[in-house]
Amino acid sequence: MKKQIVLATAATLLTSSAWATKARMNALGQDTNRGSFYIKDSRSVFRNAAHVNSMNNYVVTEWGDAAGTTQKAEGGFFRSAGAFAYGIYMNSDITDQAGNTALNGYADALDGSNGDSGTVFGETGFKDRSNDLDLFFGGDMGIEWGARLHYAKGNAKNSTAEQKQDTLGLGLGVVAGDLNAYINYVLNDVMKVGDSTSDKWEDDGSMNIGVGYNWMDFTFYVDYDKKGAKYTNGTAAANTTEQTTLTVGAGYTKEVSSTSRMFTNVSYVKVDAEDKDGTTTSNNMEASYGHLPVVVGFEADANSWLTLRGSISQDVLINKMTEKIGTASETEASKDQTTNVQAGATLNFGKLKIDGMIGTGGTAGDAAQATTNERGTLSLDRLMTQVAVHYWF
Amino acid sequence: MMKKLIGTAAILMLASNANATISRLKALGMSETDNEGSYYIQDDRNIFLNVANIHNYKDMLIFEWGANGSNAGSSSLTLDTDTATKAKGGIIRSHGDYVYGVYLGNESNTSSLLRTVATGAHAAQATLANSSQGLNADSMLRGSDNQLDLFFGGTAGSLKWGTNFVYTSDFDKSTSARDYGTAVRFGVIGSKWDAFANISTGSKSKRTTTHNFVGLGATFNGTVYSEFSGKLGFHLGGGYQLTDTGKIYAFLKKFDWEQTDTGGTTAGFGSASLNGRGQFGTVDAGFTTYALGYGNVMKSGRGTFYSNVEYRMKEINVDYTTKAEGKNVTLPVTLGYEYEATNWLTLRGSVKQTVWGYKNNNNYGKLNVIAKNLADQEFGTDTSGKKHTFDQTTNVNAGATLNFNNIKIDGFIGTAGTNGTATSTDAGTLSLDRLMTRVGMTYNF
Numbered sequence: 001m002k003k004q005i006v007l008a009t010a011a012t013l014l015t016s017s018a019w020a021t022k023a024r025m026n027a028l029g030q031d032t033n034r035g036s037f038y039i040k041d042s043r044s045v046f047r048n049a050a051h052v053n054s055m056n057n058y059v060v061t062e063w064g065d066a067a068g069t070t071q072k073a074e075g076g077f078f079r080s081a082g083a084f085a086y087g088i089y090m091n092s093d094i095t096d097q098a099g100n101t102a103l104n105g106y107a108d109a110l111d112g113s114n115g116d117s118g119t120v121f122g123e124t125g126f127k128d129r130s131n132d133l134d135l136f137f138g139g140d141m142g143i144e145w146g147a148r149l150h151y152a153k154g155n156a157k158n159s160t161a162e163q164k165q166d167t168l169g170l171g172l173g174v175v176a177g178d179l180n181a182y183i184n185y186v187l188n189d190v191m192k193v194g195d196s197t198s199d200k201w202e203d204d205g206s207m208n209i210g211v212g213y214n215w216m217d218f219t220f221y222v223d224y225d226k227k228g229a230k231y232t233n234g235t236a237a238a239n240t241t242e243q244t245t246l247t248v249g250a251g252y253t254k255e256v257s258s259t260s261r262m263f264t265n266v267s268y269v270k271v272d273a274e275d276k277d278g279t280t281t282s283n284n285m286e287a288s289y290g291h292l293p294v295v296v297g298f299e300a301d302a303n304s305w306l307t308l309r310g311s312i313s314q315d316v317l318i319n320k321m322t323e324k325i326g327t328a329s330e331t332e333a334s335k336d337q338t339t340n341v342q343a344g345a346t347l348n349f350g351k352l353k354i355d356g357m358i359g360t361g362g363t364a365g366d367a368a369q370a371t372t373n374e375r376g377t378l379s380l381d382r383l384m385t386q387v388a389v390h391y392w393f
Numbered sequence: 394m395m396k397k398l399i400g401t402a403a404i405l406m407l408a409s410n411a412n413a414t415i416s417r418l419k420a421l422g423m424s425e426t427d428n429e430g431s432y433y434i435q436d437d438r439n440i441f442l443n444v445a446n447i448h449n450y451k452d453m454l455i456f457e458w459g460a461n462g463s464n465a466g467s468s469s470l471t472l473d474t475d476t477a478t479k480a481k482g483g484i485i486r487s488h489g490d491y492v493y494g495v496y497l498g499n500e501s502n503t504s505s506l507l508r509t510v511a512t513g514a515h516a517a518q519a520t521l522a523n524s525s526q527g528l529n530a531d532s533m534l535r536g537s538d539n540q541l542d543l544f545f546g547g548t549a550g551s552l553k554w555g556t557n558f559v560y561t562s563d564f565d566k567s568t569s570a571r572d573y574g575t576a577v578r579f580g581v582i583g584s585k586w587d588a589f590a591n592i593s594t595g596s597k598s599k600r601t602t603t604h605n606f607v608g609l610g611a612t613f614n615g616t617v618y619s620e621f622s623g624k625l626g627f628h629l630g631g632g633y634q635l636t637d638t639g640k641i642y643a644f645l646k647k648f649d650w651e652q653t654d655t656g657g658t659t660a661g662f663g664s665a666s667l668n669g670r671g672q673f674g675t676v677d678a679g680f681t682t683y684a685l686g687y688g689n690v691m692k693s694g695r696g697t698f699y700s701n702v703e704y705r706m707k708e709i710n711v712d713y714t715t716k717a718e719g720k721n722v723t724l725p726v727t728l729g730y731e732y733e734a735t736n737w738l739t740l741r742g743s744v745k746q747t748v749w750g751y752k753n754n755n756n757y758g759k760l761n762v763i764a765k766n767l768a769d770q771e772f773g774t775d776t777s778g779k780k781h782t783f784d785q786t787t788n789v790n791a792g793a794t795l796n797f798n799n800i801k802i803d804g805f806i807g808t809a810g811t812n813g814t815a816t817s818t819d820a821g822t823l824s825l826d827r828l829m830t831r832v833g834m835t836y837n838f
Contacts, residue, residue, distance in 0.1 A: 260799070260836075262454065262484075262836075264484075294495075294497065296454065296483070296495070298838070300798075300799060300800055300836060302797030302798065302800050303797060306797065308797065308800050308834070310454075310482075310834050311456075312481070312482035312483070312497055313497075314497040314539055315539050316539070317560075332564070332565075332566040333564060333567065333570075334538070334563040334564050334565070336538050337471070337538065339481060339539065341456045341457065341480035341482055341498075343834060359458045375477070375478065375830070376459035376460075376478035376830060376831050377458070377827055377829065377830045377832060378804060378828050378830075378832050379825075379828060380826060380828050381826035
């Protein structure tokens with residue numbers, strides 16, 4: 001009897017508690033960068049560093065290439081050490097605002113194809129941010145706490161200019177019983193070109209702060225996220241862009257059995273973005289998107305070697321986008337086609353698991369189109385995309 | 394007694410393996426505009442036909458893979474097609490004798506078709522051409538989007554009843570565009586009979602667009618206001634189990650509307666086929682379908698044989714001064730099978746052919762250019778008011794289900810296409826780069 005209980009417990013741990021990849025979060029309709037607000041997954045160490053205490057002793061690799069041409073190559077290692085836990089993660093680009101591209105600003109991007117102010121908030125002359133490094137450390141003294149340090153640095157010098165790139169970020173979190181709280185802050189993120197124009201791109205107070213509370217099978221959460229940047233081209237006044245996202249919601253997890261579960265979450269999400277042209281105020285742009293997305297998902301062991309998951313999400317009842325360019329009147333519209341169905345799978349090989357998205361369409365072998373060509377097709381020449389491998393020891 | 398229990402359990406397993414997605418019913422020969430279900434084959438998709446079916450498919454999650462569907466000449470109007478599927482899905486749960494559920498994204502193809510027909514001719518012409526032909530190149534009336542379906546049902550003695558509320562709404566103030574739709578469904582299932590009434594309680598779409606066709610020879614330069622206003626819409630029907638395997642059924646679908654176009658009749662375009670379309674002002678229109686049929690479901694061991702014959706009429710009329718109309722009368726026969734090949738694989742297929750029938754279509758030249766293309770697809774080409782027989786009506790579909798205990802993955806098999814994209818459902822080929830298309834996934838909990 002005891003052996004059966006031990007074996008059953010081991011099987012449960014192997015199949016249902018060892019989750020650690022972007023593909024799983026994506027398939028369940030959750031945030032792939034910082035993880036879910038309520039579904040247990042080690043991706044959440046990027047939201048609340050204290051989770052390093054409850055999810056450790058594993059290695060994870062996300063397939064892709066370093067630059068993220070198709071998908072970003074990244075990965076890490078987390079381990080417990082008595083009452084403490086630590087980890088190292090490489091090439092995470094959560095806070096990368098792509099200042100090394102001539103990006104159009106958050107308000108412009110939020111608005112989609114409707115109107116273009118023409119103002120840019122970056123340039124290709126800057127050094128790409130790469131080789132990011134995250135270091136984690138946490139402890140459990142009745143209250144779990146954790147800290148994350150993010151670092152990236154690069155430079156290049158030629159006869160006419162020197163490019164410099166510096167990034168430093170900090171994440172702090174606590175989990176005290178049913179309550180969890182966190183803050184992630186970009187201390188410094190700068191790109192410079194030391195040429196005749198002395199162009200500069202820098203982060204402008206990006207942060208992510210939030211709190212969550214578990215009650216029975218529910219989790220209630222509030223999260224505030226801000227991304228901001230300032231771009232200076234020579235002696236011209238700086239162009240600034242900023243996007244804030246407020247999320248208030250509740251998530252519900254129903255454990256159907258030891259190897260299957262259902263998830264539901266409802267959130268009110270308000271995104272506000274503003275682009276300011278330092279030279280031409282008529283190019284200033286504001287945009288907002290307030291919506292109420294509902295997500296329903298499931299995850300279950302199909303058999304001993306295969307876990308399947310899927311989700312559907314859609315804006316319900318509240319769905320409004322606004323846009324204002326310069327002194328023109330504000331426009332309002334609802335956002336079309338918000339229904340999104342995702343599916344994923346895990347191939348279980350004992351302690352080694354391979355996660356991925358399934359049914360993502362695209363061209364044979366071309367992962368770049370995988371997430372943009374959903375055709376409702378199950379293809380064997382592109383069985384899984386956004387693949388990650390994790391090994392639990 | 395033990396053998397009977399095991400036998401009963403086996404039958405129940407086979408029945409519960411009879412799945413729950415659009416691709417299953419289509420592989421068995423379903424051909425309904427909104428894929429709303431089968432009148433004689435049990436499937437959870439039938440909750441959109443007779444909502445009382447939520448009692449038979451409770452405690453399950455349903456996902457239909459896809460994206461935004463097919464662009465029906467406009468990103469504002471989309472169709473859920475086999476080669477470009479629309480993402481949708483939902484959950485049905487039980488609580489004692491009651492059942493409730495939510496379904497997302499089940500926009501109606503009929504809704505898109507009618508709004509396509511109702512869009513003013515100049516607006517449709519601008520949509521077909523590029524943006525150099527005026528502002529808002531995509532000028533079609535907006536279609537249903539972000540649809541929400543709520544379900545609730547209970548029992549009354551031996552009767553199962555259900556009700557459903559549909560809500561969809563979207564807008565764009567920059568083009569004074571607004572679309573909304575509401576509907577209710579009622580359904581009852583008895584021991585040998587079932588009946589349903591699905592009623593549209595509100596459906597409207599309107600839009601203002603500006604065009605300048607002067608540079609292209611046409612004289613129009615101005616603003617067009619298009620409006621679709623639903624007047625009466627209902628879908629009534631029912632069935633009766635005549636024998637243990639055979640069921641007789643009938644239904645009537647009717648949608649009437651008014652359409653308004655301030656752009657008037659097109660004129661002066663270089664291509665003669667673009668001229669003379671549309672009409673200024675408000676005209677009445679209607680889309681009617683009715684059918685009487687008999688379906689037979691015969692189970693034998695691990696397999697099931699399906700057969701169906703029905704008489705069906707569908708017609709559409711737009712009361713321009715020269716009435717544009719399409720009418721199809723058909724007598725299709727469908728033969729299908731479903732077989733549990735292994736404990737993890739179920740295969741199915743069907744052959745369907747119209748053994749008698751005719752089309753009688755007229756004055757497509759009055760429809761806007763995009764509506765004309767859809768009329769060709771839905772009713773066949775213009776026959777100048779004469780009766781023509783149908784050509785090449787034989788259609789074979791095949792599908793499969795991968796069974797993983799409580800998770801099932803359905804799809805078409807043998808579809809044509811390239812690189813994971815199905816371009817048609819007919820190819821005569823089994824390709825691994827397109828193993829299953831129109832995939833649906835269900836989870837029973």
